[in-house]
């Protein structure tokens with residue numbers, strides 16, 4: 001039985017290091033950015049976390065790596081109209097490298113999975129190791145990239161459960177529809193990495209196609 005007193009999207013916020021409830025002295029939450037894209041999407045693309053450009057412009061992937069990602073999607077013939085973009089952590093990490101802590105990614109999983117569930121995509125591309133870890137993937141992204149895996153609803157439920165008590169997170173159960181579902185998850189290089197390592201461009205393009 002769900003033991004939630006808040007919507008599933010915010011179930012983890014109570015335990016998130018980027019949220020106000022663990023940081024009352026901060027007075028307010030770090031800026032948070034919702035995903036952008038259609039209510040039903042063929043493809044979901046998941047990055048790490050919003051950065052300063054995303055905060056300024058109010059959506060994920062609004063900066064240089066976002067433009068690069070959009071260009072690659074366009075080159076592979078995928079219209080952004082069919083793509084939902086989101087991040088493993090919705091709130092601005094405000095760290096020098098903009099990397100969200102593992103606790104924030106864990107706390108944000110119910111929100112992210114719920115967004116995927118609603119969109120019923122054919123697949124999810126996870127950009128970089130942190131986004132891959134949000135869907136239960138491990139190891140270096142250079143090994144994982146290009147290898148699509150089927151992640152069933154039960155797998156996702158298990159991902160939610162893993163370390164849940166350690167992280168002091170409430171239990172989250174999706175509605176029964178979810179039990180029939182699952183999704184293909186494909187790890188790919190993060191576009192920010194590819195911008196620094198242009199010889200990986202073809203790999204990212206192939207994984208997006």
Ligand code: URA
Nearest residue numbers: 047048049050060061
């Ligand atoms: N912008 C995002 O929204 N996410 C990333 O991972 C990188 C840039």
